[in-house]
Structures are given as structure tokens and as C-alpha cells.
Amino acid sequence: MLNPSSDELELISFEAGLEPVNVKPRFENPKADIDRDKSKNWFRRVLPILMANRWSFIMGITLMISTMMLGVSVPALIGKLVDSIEPTLTTGEISNFLFLVTVILIISFVRFIGGAIGSYQLGRVSNQLEADLRSVIYNHLFTLSFSFFDKTQTGQLISRANSDIKTIQMFLMIAPMLLTSLLSFAFAAVYMLSVHLTLALASMIAIPLVFILSVKLRRLTFPLSWLTQARQADVAVIVDENINGQRIVKSFAQELMQVNLLAIAAKKLQWVQVRSIDVSAFYNPLIENLSVLGSVLVWVYGGWLVIEGEIGLGALVAFTMYLMMIQMPFRFLGWMLMLEQRAKASAGRIFEILDETSEIKDKENKVEMEKLEGKISFNDVHFAYAEEPILKGLSFEVEPKETVAIVGQTGSGKSTIVRLLSRFYEADKGNISIDGVPVQDMGIRNLHYHIAQVLDEPFLFSVSIKDNIAYGRPDATMDEIIQAAKAAEAHDFINQTSDGYETVVGERGYTLSGGQRQRLGIARALLVDPSILILDDATSSIDVKIEAMIHKSLLKLLDKRTTILIAHRLSTISLADRVLVLDNGKIIASGTHEDLLRDEPRYSEILAQQSTTETPEEEQGEEESDEEYRKRISETLIKDPSEDEFKGGFDESGS
Amino acid sequence: MSQEANLPFAGIPPEMLDRTNALIEEEPDFSDIKVSFSHKNPSSRAFTLWAFLSPYKFRFLFALVLVAMTEMLLLVGPYLVQVAIDKAIMPKDFSVLTMVAMVWVGSLFLAVIVSGIRIRFLGRLGQLLMYDLRVRVFSHLQRLSIDFYTEEKAGRLLTRMTSDIEALSNLLQTGLVNLVAQLLALFFILILLFSFNLQLTLILLVFSAPIMFGFTVWFSKTSERGYQVVRNRIADVLADLQESLSGMRLVISFNRMKHNVINHRNIVGDYRDANHYTSKITATYRSGTQFITTATSLLIFTAGFFILKDVNPSLDPEGAFTVGSLVAFNVLVSRFFIPINELSGLYNEFQSGNAAVLKLRDLLDTEPSVKESENAFDLKDLKGDIRFNDVSFSYDDEIKVLKNISLHIEAGKTVSFVGPTGAGKSTVAKLICRFYDPTEGSLTLDNINLKDISLESLHSQLGIVPQEPFLFHGTIKDNILFAKPDATDKEVEDACKAVGIEEMIKRLPEGLETHCHERGSSLSSGERQLLALARAFLSKPRVLILDEATSNVDQQNEAKIERALDKLLEGRTAIIIAHRLATTRRADVIVVIDEQKIIEMGSHEELIQKKGSYFQMYETWEKQEEEKREEIL
Numbered sequence A: 001m002l003n004p005s006s007d008e009l010e011l012i013s014f015e016a017g018l019e020p021v022n023v024k025p026r027f028e029n030p031k032a033d034i035d036r037d038k039s040k041n042w043f044r045r046v047l048p049i050l051m052a053n054r055w056s057f058i059m060g061i062t063l064m065i066s067t068m069m070l071g072v073s074v075p076a077l078i079g080k081l082v083d084s085i086e087p088t089l090t091t092g093e094i095s096n097f098l099f100l101v102t103v104i105l106i107i108s109f110v111r112f113i114g115g116a117i118g119s120y121q122l123g124r125v126s127n128q129l130e131a132d133l134r135s136v137i138y139n140h141l142f143t144l145s146f147s148f149f150d151k152t153q154t155g156q157l158i159s160r161a162n163s164d165i166k167t168i169q170m171f172l173m174i175a176p177m178l179l180t181s182l183l184s185f186a187f188a189a190v191y192m193l194s195v196h197l198t199l200a201l202a203s204m205i206a207i208p209l210v211f212i213l214s215v216k217l218r219r220l221t222f223p224l225s226w227l228t229q230a231r232q233a234d235v236a237v238i239v240d241e242n243i244n245g246q247r248i249v250k251s252f253a254q255e256l257m258q259v260n261l262l263a264i265a266a267k268k269l270q271w272v273q274v275r276s277i278d279v280s281a282f283y284n285p286l287i288e289n290l291s292v293l294g295s296v297l298v299w300v301y302g303g304w305l306v307i308e309g310e311i312g313l314g315a316l317v318a319f320t321m322y323l324m325m326i327q328m329p330f331r332f333l334g335w336m337l338m339l340e341q342r343a344k345a346s347a348g349r350i351f352e353i354l355d356e357t358s359e360i361k362d363k364e365n366k367v368e369m370e371k372l373e374g375k376i377s378f379n380d381v382h383f384a385y386a387e388e389p390i391l392k393g394l395s396f397e398v399e400p401k402e403t404v405a406i407v408g409q410t411g412s413g414k415s416t417i418v419r420l421l422s423r424f425y426e427a428d429k430g431n432i433s434i435d436g437v438p439v440q441d442m443g444i445r446n447l448h449y450h451i452a453q454v455l456d457e458p459f460l461f462s463v464s465i466k467d468n469i470a471y472g473r474p475d476a477t478m479d480e481i482i483q484a485a486k487a488a489e490a491h492d493f494i495n496q497t498s499d500g501y502e503t504v505v506g507e508r509g510y511t512l513s514g515g516q517r518q519r520l521g522i523a524r525a526l527l528v529d530p531s532i533l534i535l536d537d538a539t540s541s542i543d544v545k546i547e548a549m550i551h552k553s554l555l556k557l558l559d560k561r562t563t564i565l566i567a568h569r570l571s572t573i574s575l576a577d578r579v580l581v582l583d584n585g586k587i588i589a590s591g592t593h594e595d596l597l598r599d600e601p602r603y604s605e606i607l608a609q610q611s612t613t614e615t616p617e618e619e620q621g622e623e624e625s626d627e628e629y630r631k632r633i634s635e636t637l638i639k640d641p642s643e644d645e646f647k648g649g650f651d652e653s654g655s
Numbered sequence B: 001m002s003q004e005a006n007l008p009f010a011g012i013p014p015e016m017l018d019r020t021n022a023l024i025e026e027e028p029d030f031s032d033i034k035v036s037f038s039h040k041n042p043s044s045r046a047f048t049l050w051a052f053l054s055p056y057k058f059r060f061l062f063a064l065v066l067v068a069m070t071e072m073l074l075l076v077g078p079y080l081v082q083v084a085i086d087k088a089i090m091p092k093d094f095s096v097l098t099m100v101a102m103v104w105v106g107s108l109f110l111a112v113i114v115s116g117i118r119i120r121f122l123g124r125l126g127q128l129l130m131y132d133l134r135v136r137v138f139s140h141l142q143r144l145s146i147d148f149y150t151e152e153k154a155g156r157l158l159t160r161m162t163s164d165i166e167a168l169s170n171l172l173q174t175g176l177v178n179l180v181a182q183l184l185a186l187f188f189i190l191i192l193l194f195s196f197n198l199q200l201t202l203i204l205l206v207f208s209a210p211i212m213f214g215f216t217v218w219f220s221k222t223s224e225r226g227y228q229v230v231r232n233r234i235a236d237v238l239a240d241l242q243e244s245l246s247g248m249r250l251v252i253s254f255n256r257m258k259h260n261v262i263n264h265r266n267i268v269g270d271y272r273d274a275n276h277y278t279s280k281i282t283a284t285y286r287s288g289t290q291f292i293t294t295a296t297s298l299l300i301f302t303a304g305f306f307i308l309k310d311v312n313p314s315l316d317p318e319g320a321f322t323v324g325s326l327v328a329f330n331v332l333v334s335r336f337f338i339p340i341n342e343l344s345g346l347y348n349e350f351q352s353g354n355a356a357v358l359k360l361r362d363l364l365d366t367e368p369s370v371k372e373s374e375n376a377f378d379l380k381d382l383k384g385d386i387r388f389n390d391v392s393f394s395y396d397d398e399i400k401v402l403k404n405i406s407l408h409i410e411a412g413k414t415v416s417f418v419g420p421t422g423a424g425k426s427t428v429a430k431l432i433c434r435f436y437d438p439t440e441g442s443l444t445l446d447n448i449n450l451k452d453i454s455l456e457s458l459h460s461q462l463g464i465v466p467q468e469p470f471l472f473h474g475t476i477k478d479n480i481l482f483a484k485p486d487a488t489d490k491e492v493e494d495a496c497k498a499v500g501i502e503e504m505i506k507r508l509p510e511g512l513e514t515h516c517h518e519r520g521s522s523l524s525s526g527e528r529q530l531l532a533l534a535r536a537f538l539s540k541p542r543v544l545i546l547d548e549a550t551s552n553v554d555q556q557n558e559a560k561i562e563r564a565l566d567k568l569l570e571g572r573t574a575i576i577i578a579h580r581l582a583t584t585r586r587a588d589v590i591v592v593i594d595e596q597k598i599i600e601m602g603s604h605e606e607l608i609q610k611k612g613s614y615f616q617m618y619e620t621w622e623k624q625e626e627e628k629r630e631e632i633l
């Protein structure tokens, strides 16, 4: 009724119907995945993604290296130019001078173009790599099981996806630069050594020192920056929780305590940042000025050599320019090593996500079912989230098109049952099958295509009402959306909101009342027109009148499908053909509400109802049982209205 | 809540782990830090960069002096190069050369010390300011009202406290000072250049400098725009990720993966393109400046060459301008460009720092919609007599949610609100808590206008269990203790017993110390509600408001809770909102709300006798049970 009818469905490809899509892909999928072999080092694991962009990379690196080689000749040529001034002045023959100027100009122009293109290409590669990594991680998240999300904080995942990927990108962008600058070091060194051995050696005297210092600096800063990151995360977590839980903070007047908590976290952050500042205040000026010491030596010792006539002034000029070139990579190197270490750590944290696999996977020869009868059977199912078993040998069957209610105490495992049916978690033991096919053999998407759930917590996205309803079928037409909303009795209130179906609901839908949120949740499930519908406490915040109306429209829909209701309210339970009583991990009874009320004392206990037959007498001790308590209260209320005197303690409203 | 769990230690190399642990050992214990908090905004001044910095102006002045010194020391080198060439190398004078060496090394030594001091001084000052700012912004967040949090996206608010404050911190610690430093450097270098050679300096200023300057301005502008786009795009990427993660159960059960994957890929692709753009201009600029620098050298050499040619050395034996001078001049020229290039980076830093200041100003200027009045006083020993005087309310000034509500709830009574969904029951509860102020009319508590009671005293005596139970990341105990951090273990136990979760807690591997995951996702929906109830029980409020606090709890447990409530509520006022009429019929007064109004009010029996709307509701409710029975019989 809401979905294209079954013969229309055949026109649409079934596969496509499994996963409706309503966006046009504008970019390609990542061409490669990371290497799944955990034993390899981090760089080799990322390599396949890098290799997917190898042409850009090769082009970039070739351009960088060749322009670098061109660049190395510039100081030598400028040295020549300087040395040519004196002779030219005396001879007046300026063509040689102008020739040199032109050559240098052309070389540096070529270097400009080549360098720009080369480093742009390398930048592209690292950006592409970053984007690919993001997509790879995002895609991977959907393959993970719920137990993974249970134990992982969203904030943590987001920070990994943000700063850790950035660290890797940064390293991969800088690494090729270091590579080329190391090469230029080699060329420059060769030139310098060939011109004057001792001057060359003297000029390099500060390099080992710089190197040692920067390695030392890296050792000190690594833990500092790591701790800084942790302390920043602490602050972020406190802020995040206070934003999300502000109602609770306010309602218990805990503002001062929270501000104190934050002050402590901020103080810790301040402390570690001051420590980092102290370290860099000591090392950075030292490293910087030590490299200048090389220049001092070159000018003074070189100057002396010029005076002695051993080298020309031009060579000295060239020397000082080369000095810059050779110091660069060493200043870089310390930083680079730190970046590498951080990138490695970041990669480790990203791999932690990517190496996570779910035991819940499609089988090779999965069964794809286009239509379901909707027969569900659980056979001796055992399940535990951790050690504590939740389901202990649970068995029941639901016939096609039957409506069944599951009743049980809070925390007895009702929601767990439906999670197992949808394979959010895998049963530890036992069989769960639909139409005789074990759920493990069905394609997961196929399974979810046929099952629609209204979860016990009505989560709405902060998008328009329309998009929220169409969440499961982004390709649905407006008519279908309205029909679903009508079936869930949501149409009327939606029309009363400021922008109707286009109204954007606030964070988590909090600009709607609880019952309104739940109705949108129901509409969302109805729109996908599933063969099996699960309503997990889906009407707990809806008043009886509206609930009755929803039930009426559901009744029309329910014949077509198998429905599992989870409920605590009698009004909801009464909708079911049959009630299953869950207690202590097992279904202890099944039958109609009446039968159960008569035959199953535990059922009446759970519902806190007076059973129609006599109550078991054992509980007559001192402690009043819950049913009796309720009975007593309602009796006093009903039989003795005058006694609880009510002295008009309110003004009549202006009705 | 427990912060240690958030250390990003996974993947840290073992040697570094030891060092980091050693570092943590050194961290002083800050746990006794106490700051003050008031609902009144302590400073009425607008938040501007100047207002923020002015208390520290002398310290910044001192920092500037240090900066000026460092910059001068940095220029000693190029100056000495000129001296070395002109006075030592050309005239072949060794003694000058040794002098040069000594002065130079001395200046380096000084530079190390001065810039060390500068970094420490400025860094500490900056961090102090950041600490103050963090506490200030966070305190203001606590002051803001609930409506603010419903409208603003959580992710966006978080960036105010994280990346915006960091952008400002960068601006303070490096940006502002560097800006001054580079301008000073430019100034000093120009003086030196002019003193060396007028003609060459003019050539430099006329030909090269405008090109370099223009190029830099172009780059600053475009890259700033480019980074702006990058920042927006990455925010989109993260928001999309955040949304997928928090709705993961829905994504999977509704087969939304493919749609989301394609959508995310598009968003990431846009982000990548924005990055490509900035990469392109950065690459152009980097190589470009190098080219301009070399070309300028050539220009200077050529011009210098012609100057030398004109100045016939035989006519000018003093040798005022020599090849040596030319070389020295050239060394200075390459230094001349450094500040210009640096300024472009600083420009961007300044832009983003300034943007952060504006955003923070907006936040700090936002007045809480629920304000504590000037002469608000602490209400001691609340009795719980609540009065609505002709109250109307609207969330958005358009659609009225409540119209002319008048109501008196006597102290010590239990009042229950019923009505269809969306009628405004939760809104009534929020008004009593003063999460919102009524649009018209007023509320009084113990005959005092709600607006005259200090928020702290109001909220500490009033407990609400909202319709959306929220649990913090932390242990179960942390969550219960939230309402009353100094409660004893016994009190916590009693609260657990009262709501009937003591058995569930016993079953858990670590008992009260068990972590309940984000938003309590590892608990069942009923258990989450029970925990929220236990929290309210612990605080023993004078007025207790339960907004569908047991809607997901089974009836047996609910009966148990009701009994505990009876005990707890002796002499206290209670407001109970529920759809299960079994829960409500015990209340002293039942208030029926529909269509923004109170349509009926009275005890259960009175309302039944009245055969009005409550009677109908009750009938439907009963009939659903009856119908079932009849059908079967």
C-alpha cells in the first residue's frame, strides 16, 4: 500500500530496491583499500592507497627532483656572476655577464614552473589520500557490529577521523619534500667539497649539533604534544557532555560543579602547554642560532680565504647560499622524525578501527528472498552481551501475519530478542530463522529490507520532518510520506508546525514532544512497508486516544505482515493475537491475554494486575504484594471519594 | 566524570608511553581548584580583542620590547656581513674580521637568551589568558537557557570551546607579536638598505617590492578564502560523520548505508577539491616567491653592475661602492622579503583569530532567555505551593502552546497532568522548573514570583526527571551521584533500592562502578529511566516532577516505584505526567490539558462522575482491556 505494489517491484531491480538511494554520486569510490595484513608496518599498509595515485605521485616527485637539481646550480652560477663583475668592469665586455644573468633567469623560471606543478601534484596526492582514507573509514564503520559501537565513544571516533587522518596527510605531504631536500643536500655538499674542503667541513660543523638537538627536542615534545592532545580531548568531552546534558545539569543545579570540573581540566591543559612552551623556549632559539653559527664560520673563515686569495668572493657568496640548502634538511629531519612517529601512532589508532571486524557478515552463498511469509522461529537461543547471560534457551514461534506481543520485566531482554532477529548481535547458541531460513544465511541487507523497527528510543536527525520519515526510503514520493504520516497519526500535528513537512526538528528532535517524536518513528517504519514490523515500546509516550487511532490504522496494515510488539501497557498488549511472556531469559508462557491472566501468575505479576483467578496466597505475609497494594489504592480511591476531601485547591481555568 | 578513559593512548609507541606516563606523574594535583559561578553575567562589557587584552597591556608592552630586541639582534648578522666584506675582505684586514666574528657570536648568544625569555613570557601569558577564557565561556554556557541548546547544533557549540579558542590562542601567542615583529624587521631592514645604497634601494622599492607585495596580498586573500571553504567543508564532513554515528542503529536497520556512503563521498569529495585549491595556490606562491627573490638578486646585480661601471674606480679611490657592497646588499635583500612573506601567513592567522573573536563575542553577548533578576534571593525551605496566574506560552512567538492557564497546586499535594500528546504537559513542567519563562502571566512558588527566586536555590530544591533520560559517560554511581555529589554510599544504595535497580546493579560485573556507555546505550530503556529516577530520589527535592519517568518501565516495577514515591513524597509536592492512567488516578488532583488549555480538573472520581473528557479517556483506556476480554470470551 505504501510501497510500490509487488508487481511494480519487479520492474524495479530487486537489488536496487534493497538499498534505495537518492543522491547522485559526484565522485568515484576510493580506488584502493589499505593493506589488511596487520603484520606490515604502517606505511606499507597505507601504500596501496598511495599507489592508486601513483601517476600523480611519480609526476610530482620527478618534477620536484629535477627542479631541485636545477636549483642547486643557481648559487654556483650566482657565484660565477659575482666573480665576473670585476673582470667585466675592467674589460667592458658585458655579453658574458648578461649571458649569465639570462641563464640564471631562465633556470629559475623553469624551476618556478616545475616546482609549482610538482608540489601541487604532491599536494593533490596527499589530499586524495586523505579523502580516500576518510571514505575507507566511513565505509568500514557500517560493516562493524553493534558491540563495537557499544564500547566506543562517538567523540573518540570523530577525533580519530579528524586529527589522526590529518597527521598522516601532513606527513605524506612533507615526506617527499624532505626527500628532495636531502638530495639537494648531497649535491650542495659535493659542490662545496669540490671548491674547498676545509671550508666545506667548517661550514658543516654545526649540523651534527643541530641534528642532535632537534632529535632531543623531538623526544621531549612527543609526550608533551601527546598529553596536550589528551587534555584537549578532556576539555572537549566535558563541554560536549554539558551541552548534551544541560537539562540535567540545570535541573540539579550542578552548574558550579561542572564549571569546577572544567576549570580543573583547563588547568591541566594549561600546565602541559606551559611545559611545552618551556621546552621550546629552550631548544628553538638554540637550534635556530646554532645554524647561523655555520654562516659566521663561512663568512669569517671564508673571508680569510678570500683575503688569502684561495677562493674568489663569488665562491664565498655561493657557499653561503648552499649553506642554507644543507641546513634545511637537518632542521627538517628532527621535525620529520617526530611527524613520522606521530603519523605512525595516528595510523595505529586508525588501523584499530579498520582492523576491527564483525563476526556478523554476509555468507558466500547467502539466500536472497524477494518476499517473506513472515514466519519467525527462535529455537533454544542463548545470548549474553558480556558474561551475564540475558537469554537462556529461549524458544518461540510467530506465525506469518500474526501479531505477537512480548511482555517481560524491565531489563529482561525483550529488546535483545529483536536485536538478535535483525542480527545486530549474533546469538551465542541456538537457531533463529525466518520462513525456515536461518538469519545467518540471509543477506543482511535483505534481512533489514524485510524488517522495520521502531526503536525504544525515538531518535530523530536534525533535518526536516519529511527527511526523517523518508529515512529508510530516501526515494519515496511526497504522497507516500504523507500516507505514512497519516497512518502514524502524525499528519495533523505536522501540519500545525511552522513549516509543515519541511520543519527542521532541533537536536535529536527535541523541539517536538515525546509522543510526536514517537509517531514520526512509527511513520518512518511504516513507509518502508516491511514484511515484519517491530514496535519496541513505540507508543509509550502516546496518549490512549491517539494510540487507539494508530492501532486502528495499524490493524489495517497488520494483516499484511508479521508484527512484534513490545509493550508494558495493557492497551498496547491488547492489540496482539498472542502474548509471549519473557522471564529469566526464557519464554515461560504464550497465549492470549485472558488465558495468561488466568493461568500464568507471573504474567499478572509483571503487569501488576489482579488475576481473574485467585492470587497465590503465599505472599500474604507482612509485606504487601504489589498487586494488593495497587488494589488497595484503587479501592480507596474509588469507594471513598468524599473522604479524600478535596477543597478546591485550584482556580478554575478560563475554559 | 572519569577522564582517563579519553586518553588517546592507543597506538602510542611503547618508549613514548613511558615518557608520557612519567610526564603525567609530574602533573600537579589540581583537584582542589575552586572557581566561582553566578547566574548573573559578571561583566557587562562586550567581548572584543581589546577589552580582553587591556588588563594585560603592560605585559604585552614588555613582550614587544623583547620582540624589538630579538629583531634587531637578527639583523646584526646581515649588517656584519657588509662590514666584513667592505672593511675586512676587500681591504684585506684580518683584525676587523676577528672583531666581526666576536660581535656576531656575541649577538647570537644574546639572541638565544632574549628569544628564550620572549617565548616563555608570551607563552605563559597566552596560556593564562586561554585558561581564563575557557572558564569564562564555559560559565556563560552554563548560564544560557534550554532554548539555546535546543536550537544550536551541539557540534557547532563545541567548536566555540575548542577550535575557536585555539585560533585565538594562536593569534595571541604568535600572531599579534609576530605581526609587530615583522613590521619592525621590515622597518629596520629598510633603514639598513637605505644606508647602504640609495639607488639600489629605490630600484628595489620601485620594481621588486610592489610585485612581491602584490603577489603576497593576492595569496593572502585567495588562500584565506580557500581555507575558509576548507574549514566549512571539513565541518560538513565531521557533522555528517557525527550524524551517521549517533544514528547508527537506524542507518543499519533501514539499509541507509549506500545512500549515506555516496552522500559522504560527495561531501568528502568537495572537501578534497577545496584542499586541491589551497594546494594549488600555496604551491604557486611558494615557488613564486623563490623566483621573485632570485630575479630580484639578478636585478640588483645588474643594476649594481651598471652603477659600478659608472663610478669609475680610478675617479673614486675611496671605493664607496664596491663589488663587496653589492654582495652585502644582496644578502640584505633576501632578508627584506622574509617579513613580507611572513606577513601573509600572519594575515591568515589574524583573520581566523578575528573570526573566532567575533564568534565568541556573539556567544558571550547572548543573554540567557531565562535571567536571574537583579534582586533575586535564595528561597530557603521551599514548601511547594505552586500557582499559575493566567499563563500563556509560546516557544517561537508564533504558535501558542499554552493559553491562559490558571492553576493552584497546594503544597504537599500530588498533581497529575494528563492529555493528548503535544498538548503541552512537558511544557508545564519546564515552566515550573523555569527552563522557560511564560510569554504572558506569571508563576509563583510559595507565593513568590518565580523570577525573584535565585536559580540556584530553585533548582536545588526542585527535581525533574525529564522525558528524555540523559546519562553521562561514566559509571552508574557517577550518574546517580550527579544530583548530589556529596551523598554517602548508603544514600546511593537507598535510592537504588527505592527504584528497584539494586538487583540489576548487583548482576553487573562491577556493580555501581560499571561504566554505562555513551548515553547509557548498554542499558535497557527501562533501566535508563530507573537510573534517572534514582538520581532524582537521591536529591530528595521539595518538589518532584516526573515527566513520563516510568513510561518504559514494566508495571510491576512501576508499582514498586509508586510505593517508594508515597514514602518519599510525604509532605512534598509532586507533579506527575503520565499516559498510563493507572499511574495517574491516585493523584490528589488530575489536570486534563488539551488544546493549550486546562479543560478539566479534579480528583479521579470527580472527573469520572463529570463524564467529561477524562472520563472518555479513561473509558477508551479501560475498554481496550475489556474489548480484548470480550472478544476472547
Ligand SMILES: Nc1ncnc2c1ncn2[C@@H]1O[C@H](COP(=O)(O)OP(=O)(O)OP(=O)(O)O)[C@@H](O)[C@H]1O
Pocket: A150, A385, A386, A390, A408, A409, A410, A411, A412, A413, A414, A415, A416, A417, A456, B504, B521, B522, B523, B524, B525, B526, B527, B552, B553, B554
Ligand atoms: N549493549 C549492551 N551491552 C551490555 N549489556 C546490555 C546491552 N544492552 C542491553 N544490555 C543489558 O541486557 C539486559 C536486557 O536488555 P534489553 O534492552 O533487552 O531489556 P528490555 O527487556 O528491552 O528492557 P526494557 O523494557 O527496559 O526496554 C539489560 O539488563 C541490559 O542492561
Ligand SMILES: Nc1ncnc2c1ncn2[C@@H]1O[C@H](COP(=O)(O)OP(=O)(O)OP(=O)(O)O)[C@@H](O)[C@H]1O
Pocket: A510, A511, A512, A513, A514, A515, A516, A541, A542, A543, B150, B395, B396, B401, B419, B420, B421, B422, B423, B424, B425, B426, B427, B428, B467
Ligand atoms: N523546544 C521546542 N520548540 C518549539 N516547539 C516545541 C518545543 N518543545 C515542544 N514544542 C511543541 O509544543 C507542543 C507541546 O509540547 P509538549 O512537549 O509540552 O507536549 P506534551 O504534552 O508533553 O506531549 P507528550 O505527551 O507527547 O510528551 C508540541 O506541539 C511541540 O511540538
Ligand SMILES: [Mg+2]
Pocket: A414, A415, A416, A456, A536, A537, B524, B525, B526
Ligand atoms: Mg527495551
Ligand SMILES: [Mg+2]
Pocket: A513, A514, A515, B425, B426, B427, B467, B547
Ligand atoms: Mg511530554
